[in-house]
Amino acid sequence: MKKVILDLAVTLDGFIEGPNGEIDWCIMDDDMDFDGFLSTIDTIFYGRASYDAWGNFQPDMDVSQAEKMLWNEVHSKNKFVFSHQNRQDDKASFISSDIVNKVTEIKKQGEKDIWLYGGASLIKTFIQSNLIDIYRISIHPIALGNGKPLFEDLKERLELNLIKTNIFKSGVVQLIYEAKNKTTN
Template identity: 35%
Template sequence: MRKIIAALVMSVDGFIEGPNGELDWVDNWEDPFELLPQIDTCILGGRMYPGYEQYWGAILANPQGTLPFTGKVASEGEVTYAHFAERTPHFVLSRTLDNVTWRNTQIVRDVEEIRRLKQQPGKDIHAVGGATLVCSLMNQRLIDELRLVVYPIILGGGKALFKDVKERRALTFLGAKPLKSGLVRLTYST
């Protein structure tokens, strides 16, 4: 059976966004998780999808242009990810979205559709986020692995990654890897 891997960036104090939704503390949105060779499908939540489409679509439209949300120019790794995302099937778990325009993307209405997707043949699946999606999948015991890149910053508030997980969950440590600029990737099985 395919694994679902939730891979997200977070602050030392466990937040994925600042108190006002700030993401300016994230250097770039490359693949620090080393997931691309391992996955062939992505899952997103309905709240995250519009920004995801806008960001990666902007890179595809103009790789040297100024990006939404960051005001920066895309890094080489972000351009690589944008091309990967363009050709990779995406499933958006949402009860409220009416349509999606990103190529190879479809809306699924129920977490049971994700369970069925996991049972299909293929490579592993990346649960891109956001926090509500990851918690929902964890509550249904559909997340098999967590890859967390921890930024050396304390935000002091914001959107907590695991605030909606309903029960205590012991994790099995699989490894830690120091990355550039003081980042650390932690990997756990659930």
């Protein structure tokens, strides 16, 4: 069965965005092999606001060919948007209820994994519903002091097993964990 993978940047003090939604602190090193990650997924889960901002994002014409190719790869994936709004969109399927059962159904489709893109509210729902199989947390060498925390309002402890660590030239450290209650396929 496919795995739901939270691949996310976080500050050293645990925030996924600044107090006004800032993500300008995120570093993208060429040694992070984001293309490699994209090749392991065929589906992306978005919250509505994240989908509206990034689900169909087109980079400026003057960006590198590599960045254009990256966005083409992102946009080639199956997209599901979790939202209270149930709207029609020919580039994504909207899910407005019964999240746990819908995610279970989607995990049975296709062969590659699922990227839980976010936003913060959707990530919180997935954490609280125990729907994340793998946590790929990239810790950036910056502290914001405040913002939107990754682990907010946990109802119970979240126990994880470290399965891999990556260190990048920028000082970003990526920790890859598997949820303890999940079994490796």
